[in-house]
Amino acid sequence: MDDLARQLTTLCSAAFAALGLDSGHGAVRRSDRAGNGDFQCNGAMPAARSAGRPPRDLAEAVAAHVRTHAPPDLLASVEVAGPGFINLVPTHGALAGRAAAIAADPRAGAGLASQPLRVVIDYAGPNVAKPMHVGHLRSTIIGDSLKRMLRFAGHTVWGDAHFGDWGYQMGLLIVAVADEQPHLPYFDDAHQGPFPDTPPVTLADLERLYPVYSARGKSEEGLRERARRATRALQDGRPGHRALWRHFVAVSRTALEREFANLGVTFDFWKGESDADPLIAGMVADLEARGLLVDDAGARVVFVHDRMVPKKDGSEGPDVPPLLVVSSEGSAMYGTTDLATILDRVRSLAPDLMLYCVDQRQADHFEQVFRAADRAGYFARAGLEHIGFGTMNGKDGKPFKTREGGVLKLADLIDMVRERARTKLDEAGMAADLPQAERATIAHRVGIAALKFADLQNFRGTSYVFDLDRFLAFEGKTGPYLLYAAVRIRSILRKAAEAGHAAGPPVIAHEAERALVLALDGFSRALMAACDQRAPHIMAEHAYGLASAFSGFYAACPILPEPDAAVREGRLTLATATLAQLERALDLLGIDVPDRM
């Protein structure tokens, strides 16, 4: 069943069509201001010109048509206001009917996408040997939320972690281990295998070695050269390097999966950059054969610019720089693997859409890759989207650092949030009578909800300030507020079950009941808009609005103490429907609700 806005859109569209005008003018939306009716249609004003009549007259004609053709008991009023706004107010009965439909709907009132697509989402992007830090958080939770929403909307969606397991950093690590343990068989040219099953390094070793060698590589040409050669040897398939590399990957992945589990995030694929490697030689040959690959300053590039523009030194340069495909060392670059990954996905999944949930700072890079893919005929530019987002900043407005100036590890951040949530819980005396294990679960969920909701409520494109005190301040527009709203409903439903209260058809009379049903009705549109715009904050906003509407209802309309059985039973249904939709909306944001708080 359509939501109310769609039902009313159908009516208004028919009215415009009956007047010989484009039915598209019949779009109906929620009014953004109270006092102007619950819904409005603004189509009369733009339609007035083509109709050649005053907008106000046209609006009156549409309104009259709607009044006579609307199903009985749907609309309480249809009125024209201002220059030609049409304000529509549904009846209490219509809202009661809509509430009943949502309550009975396993999808909690959400519609499905009109055209199901096959979608790949590339997010998180963890790397071998590098612990995840706060920079990975946004990609992970935004990408995960998009995956959940698109899938719920009816699309076929694959989430790919896009594991950073290839390239120069692997060469650095191989050199690092070679320096520390030169006797290992991995470095013996004559040894072709087999190699030991036990990893020669722990995750701690990798995390210790990588930053040291990465820093040294920046200043020491000799080391850089060795690392490049090791990278090349790895990519060429030297057995010892490959075997050692497989240990790096396995050790890292085990640790990373544990961290993602803490965030409640999973992937359909852990495709590494290495998986694209086998395609690179053929791709390069193909690009070359078709004249797209050009020698430039010792490297080989694909030009993707539209035009030439002046540069600061007075010469001219392309408005978009070329994509570097083969380095002067003959190595694959990250643009190379990204391009090959597109080919890989096209061949294995045949998607309609590929979304890249990556830091906004890489916008130029993706523009290059996408244009190259388009020009090479691998995948149309329109199906490639960079879902960029801003950085998580400290209170000084700069990208978040620890007090010591270092990068904060994601695992430490999660520990910190969980600890703070636990402290808050203790201070507030919440859940005091519950067993330790459940209190730990609650603290974890509250902490993760605080973190995720604080992030997802912002439009992803902008940066935001990381302020744990604010996220975990359990007042206002926060994750804990949403959990609290859901938990209170659970509590009511538990008690209703104990008391043997049944639920019945919703009865809408109170203003707070109207507001709650209107909020419930907005779920479908929120889902569609959030999917279309790849914008989880629209769903976050809906969840908050729903929780807020319920809190108002909760305060104004007692449920269990209500003496009138029909009213109580109807309110119980509203509460049940609200809980189902709120839990669903939170699930779409990747947030789990505890049973009690």
Place this chain on the structure above:
RNA sequence: GGCCCCGUAGCUCAACUGGAUAGAGCAUCCGCCUUCUAAGCGGACGGUUGCAGGUUCGAGCCCUGCCGGGGUCGCCA
């Protein structure tokens, strides 16, 4: 300098893609617990949407030019 993003209440952010009197949360102030979890509810205060033009019935949103902030500009990813 080229390309891209952002300037909205004291602070953090929205605004359904051009609609009416620009909305929330925090902070401040005033009311609500002998009623289902007060981490709550109701109310007040708070704005020349960076500035100046333009497009039209109508602009926070589109166009132009300034001002201010950020990102990025081939062999790391």
